[in-house]
């Protein structure tokens with residue numbers, strides 16, 4: 001049998017200060033290829049170039065990657081402020097309807113960081129623009145300097161719902177993860193079930209309640225060294241199992 005195909009949602013980057021490209025981090029590509037065994041395909045987050053239905057026909061599942069620009073607050077009924085920083089309206093326009101359609105059509109999806117935030121907004125939730133400004137919250141951003149190893153180093157524990165989906169995947173109720181984000185969930189969306197929190201209460205792991213297929217997301221970055229990390233590996237393996245099952249049964 002052929003391998004499942006995973007669409008990796010891309011991000012816009014500007015090369016040589018002027019040329020826009022759509023790209024996906026090599027860590028995402030390697031996590032998919034090495035741990036799930038699927039074929040990674042980069043999906044341009046450009047709504048005039050791709051359509052939800054065609055993407056679902058072409059791929060067995062999707063990875064909603066991290067990305068620096070924040071989801072525009074108009075999607076959850078708030079005004080943009082300086083604290084929100086940069087946006088990527090094109091990615092919003094591809095990701096939000098694609099997440100909803102995948103949940104409805106039982107297409108496996110995994111969200112990472114910005115992807116985690118997109119899951120929440122797609123189901124009516126809202127975000128804080130900068131969680132480190134909230135009383136009692138930690139700074140969840142990566143260190144501004146240092147090597148990639150230092151930026152993606154483990155930073156804090158996540159406490160998981162005992163017996164929940166994540167705790168079952170990891171075989172324990174507490175895991176150690178990295179942290180590279182400024183935003184965080186404010187109001188969980190209607191079908192968003194939070195299953196993991198950082199020590200300061202920030203939501204970090206979720207699944208879409210009532211989803212007929214695999215629909216999970218994390219605020220941290222499991223793609224980093226996924227094949228050797230004791231938390232990332234089982235997470236991507238669980239995603240891989242869902243993709244293989246969908247691939248075997250076809251689009252039904």
Ligand SMILES: N[C@@H](CCC(=O)NCCCC(=O)O)C(=O)O
Pocket residue numbers: 011025065066067068069070071112113114115180181182183184
């Ligand atoms: N903008 C959001 C999401 C942060 C995030 O996804 N960071 C990873 C960036 C990786 C990359 O640049 O590709 C926030 O700040 O919370």
